[in-house]
Amino acid sequence: MSETKQNALELSSEESSNMQSVVNEETATTETNNSTVDPHADREASKYDNPIPSREFIIEMLEKEQKPMRIKQIADSLEVDDEERFEALSRRLKAMVRDGQLLRNRRGAFGLIQKMDLIKGKVLGHPNGFGFVEPEDGGSDLFLSEKEMHKVFHGDIVIASVVGVDRKGRREGMIVEVVKHTNEKVLGRLHYEDGLAWVQPSNSKIAQDIFIPQDGLIDAAEGQIVMVEIIHQPTKRSSAIGKIIEVVGDYMAPGMEIDSAIYAHGIPNEWSPELLAELDDIPNEVTEAEIEGRKDLRSLPLVTIDGEDSKDFDDAVFAKRRKKGWRLVVAIADVSHYVKSGSVLDKEAFERGNSVYFPQKVIPMLPEKLSNEMCSLNPKVDRLCMVCDMSIDDEGKLERTQFYDAVMHSKARLTYNQVHDILTNDQSEHRDTFKDLVPNLVDLNDLYQILKTARESRGALEFDTVETRIVFDDARKIKEIVPVHRNDAHKLIEECMLMANVATARYLKWHKIPILYRVHEKPSEEKLNNLRTFLGDFGLFLEGGDDPSAEDFAAVAEKVQGKPYSHIVETVLLRSMNQAVYQPDNLGHFGLNYENYAHFTSPIRRYPDLLIHRAIRFAWQKKPVETYEYSEADMKTFGEHCSGTERRADEATRDAVTFLKCEFLSHRLGEEYDATISAATNFGLFVELDSLYVEGLVHITELGEDYFHYDQSRHCLKGERTGKVYRLGDRIRVQVAKVDLDERKVDLRFITSLTEGEDIDAAPEDQNDEEQPKKRKKKRYYRKKGGKKPAQS
Template sequence: MSDPHYKRESEKYDNPIPSREYILSFFEKKSHTLHELCDLLVIGHHQKRPLTHRLKSMVRDQQLNCDQRGVYHKFSAKSGMMTGTVIANPRGFGFIALGEGVKDLRLSSKQMQLVFHGDRVKARLLNQRGDAQIIKVIKSIETVVGCLHLEKEGAYVVVDDKRIKHNISIPKINKEHLDEQIVIVKITKYPTLESQAVGEIVQILGSYMDEGVEIDSALYRNGIPVDFSPEALVQTDKLPSIVIDSDKKGRIDITKMKLVTIDGEDSRDFDDAVYAQATSKGWKLVVAIADVSHYVKEGSDLDKDAANRGNSVYFPRRVVPMLPEALSNGLCSINPDVERLCMTCEMNIDIHGSLLDYKFYPAVMFSHARLTYTKVSQILEHHDVDFTQQYASVMDNLNALYDLYKALKHARIKRGVMDFNCIESQILFNDNGKIDNIVACSRNDVHKLIEECMLMANQASAKFLNHHNEDFLYRIHPKPTAEKVEVTRQFLTAIGLTLEGGAQPNSKDFAKVLESAKGRDDENIIKTVVLRTMKQAVYTPANEGHFGLAFEDYTHFTSPIRRYPDLLVHRAIKRVLDKKIRKPSKKMLEIGAHLSMTERRADDASRDVEQWLKCEYMRDKVGDTFNGVISGIASFGIFIELTDVFVEGMIAIRDMKEDYYIFDDLHHQLKGEHTGKVYQLGDTIKIQVASVNLDDRQMVFVPAK
């Protein structure tokens, strides 16, 4: 059979290929691959590329479908459709997430004009590479938060979520609406390829520079609940303000034990108290944790609110708590000089820092001192006489804790825990609520002491519940993928370092690399590359161990005031103690996924607010010069963290005009084609602040002259 439209095609093209109609005739009864079509159509080698382009056009025009195996089918509106969630990239393109274990589809910048980040859509595959076309939006976002701009051409809102590139046109403005207000907008008309989205303002959060507006915006944008349900508040009001005698029934009295809390100066909720005592084998360590589960009953309205939130969310100068403040700062907070209910983890640890045995029991406790990291550091590290005398009654405990810490630190090193020793920043505010400075936040031995005590209690909890096959969530940190390990190994080999362990190195292998890097000029580069090799820790009922901490069993037990997974662990421990064990359930898998999500959204919101505040701080420093360190390299530019004020910005490659720079992914560097000048991770650089954009949370730098 020959192509009936050959003459038409030959008039249009010098080297004609089969017509669309003729190609479609081969799909009436059977699907075909490109290779099969070439045979059926008797296509020569020189015509294969034009045929490929024609097939792509036929898929685009809904004459054919293409699946992920590269098989073409006759188009059907009912077949070849895939349903997923749009994941936008700030650079304009996006993906459709189809579900766990299924490869994401890709959306071009043009296709992204039709959807918002988070939309639920139906799409179809355009080619074997995974490019997709939006067919239908099943469910779209209804409201967004952003900054209102009033201009002669009309009003519009720049959406706060940087993954949403659409500006929202606002046709109706009234006298309450001012330029640069932060507003919530209801979408009334969704975007098309020809027109932008349209919306109406339903709430004004405040003026752009009002104190706290950036936090309200982040909370709304990330869907973080702020107000507790009326039912939860009614339950809270019915709780006592102090520990009553009936609540002490069946509990061990440890009020005479010299337990202390050690937290930051500005902490208001105290989850944990600690006590240590030397023994013939090493130390007894007692970690007493606020017994939130006694007051927040499973299935109650309080519990539903806490589960929905998942965790407390921390911002500079503000906390959105998981539990009402009457609980988080009152009845469930281990405040000094008052009795509190607690769940106690009592452990025996040997002189090498190894966990020998452990037991759990509900108790009534009494905090004998509210200490801070700074005060205890002055006592233990700097031997401050005044503080030592002031806290003489708990000095035996503090000295034992410090001795125990030294053993735990040694065990940590022996275990092969990676030590990144990253510097964190702290934002300091003035009396007017504006940023006064951004400084490095240092960690002393006492921070690490408390951390090690909590790690031991968390490990003991996981071992205890694992032994009894209880229904709870592990805190796991999966091993890095073989692909990421190989990329990192290539980089390390190129700079003269060796990552042992084959395709699946353990934590100790990475720890050796970090130890070898100490003192090198490129130490920070190596730390950054290793850190980026790691996966994210999550909550799950499946025990995969904690790679970063080098623990086989690990969970979260020590912060039930601010983390819901810890509350679940407390309930599981009580079930074991009461001999009412609940076997692992499928529901716990769903809960783990939800709580991993709430943790990520809290981190996103906190990070976003911090970046906004840093941009606000830098707005009046445009034109100033600073010293910085290159913290990231990409094909489109270099990221720089300023040395003195701990903010990060970017020099776009288009602004590096002295040469044409080539991106070297393996060595994490940009290299000038003509000058040979190299920019790489960890290099110091002097920059000038070119611009600061609060809408985009971005600082643009240029090389200083």
């Protein structure tokens, strides 16, 4: 490929990401609509010897003409009159069609997609064969039938038209054009039958099989996991065809579930030779030249507090009581010192977006030399850090913040359990081991108690959910699944990190530098309506009208504390929330009840934090904001990408863990367990088995001879004839009936109900009347037994 063509491709990608925001700038369009002067002519001239009109100007011209135009008409309108420029314009128009900015109709005319009532977006597949288009403009998803999904794979970029509304009231779409096929390689399980071969993709969101012709086969056995290169993408009339390029391993081999998840979700997991060469230039220890100009904190008793299995230590903390208020020092690994903008390391970190944590395996965002060594705040060695030095008053309010570069020397690598034992047990052996640090830990705990009170006063949401940890045997099969309980040491560190993140967001907002905020928007109107209907069955009411605050949610959670149904209510409150995302628009963090919030504390494992560190370093230089290397548009692109890699990591780890749990349960067919309903759907109940923390499905046909109807707002199934109700949190007894490892599904047989179902339409009794439980028939409610992991804040 020539350098000119390569530059053109790079430019088209950059322009495409910024196109919509540019087109919407009224000041620009007002000046150019009445002129043949391209406002981006200088940019084009700097890149090409014989420049043509920019993509922005072409779109503006088509908007002004208000009709699709053939290439000759476009050329005349833009005054492109010589043959060479006409050919360049033709290539640009085709590239704009390729990138989904224009569409060429059957008459050969180019038109604006939004003017044709078309939607560009990403295909999201579903294991059951149907799918959705997630619009680029952020609108509601477009439903795709199984027939439409036959044309594409999950992740493809398409242009679709709205063809109607389905029976559920969703907009239904038809794929007009595939802009980009994103699956060049697919991992899956090989099958043979009657002389035919096909691969079943490991990614459950790709529901189509990939057929393998004889010349695409290599020496691979039935059932093995293989990597397939797609040589013919799926179309309306034909399925995908591929050739096997690698045998990854046997289906049930230890660790294969993680390898499958890595490949299936496209998680980068190899370092390029260029990156390793760049890594070799980084010294293996902190040098005197690097320390020069930094504040020396090596005498300060900073410590790290993490889990037993942690190897990358992002943060160290220190707190000290003052005459008035507190000093809190949060020292964060100075990743931006080693990972320079535009470097190979930087590009790879951006591509990965974040570290991915599987059971017993981590796919790091940065190579081990940085993540576990030079950037990790290991004990008893010098490390470079960026410090957030805060003054906090006795009410837990942040008063002042200072950021600076420093060198530190961690005094100890502590674990949450060690710190908790030190703070709660006067006879703890750890008090002797770390006796010099005990006073500092006591100060940290005293400050935590103040911050905890401030959090409660602020009305931030906090749900006591139970996470789980998989314990493996020597063959790397699940031995047991155990709950992991958060103690006050976890919460102590969390509050310190929250305070540093808030201080960072406030600091950079004041400097007006484009950054990524961690945004958690308020629940939608539909979710609020469903939540209020559900709460009404318990005699509860969510205050705040159409705009409830986090305090209003916290008030509901507080009312049910100690009640047998508290976990049911907390779970539904949690599910009504939106997912937190990264974006440059500061809309606040609803769950934490912060107006300003950004991620600063984990640059080893999160790319947005690394960007924040660069913004802080730029703020120190006191240069005009206009000279900052990143724009608002850049941050929008970064935010969308990093939010996507975060979801990708969640999906990959969930797939791996689900497979492990299914394999664990496949050896327990016929066994019976008490279980708790964790979700209700129109096709059955999802329940979590006691002590195993594994989820399975009780199909609706298992519930008895009745017509059961799903009530979405009340999270329940209700029998039409019997009035029997099964809802979130109810207790039932089930039997393991079937485990499908390929589909990662567990089918359960209903045995009996352990909770007395009630007519939920009946008026609720006064939940505050202490005498009422003695007068009415006693009910057996769900006892607290874990729950869903909350969305990351």
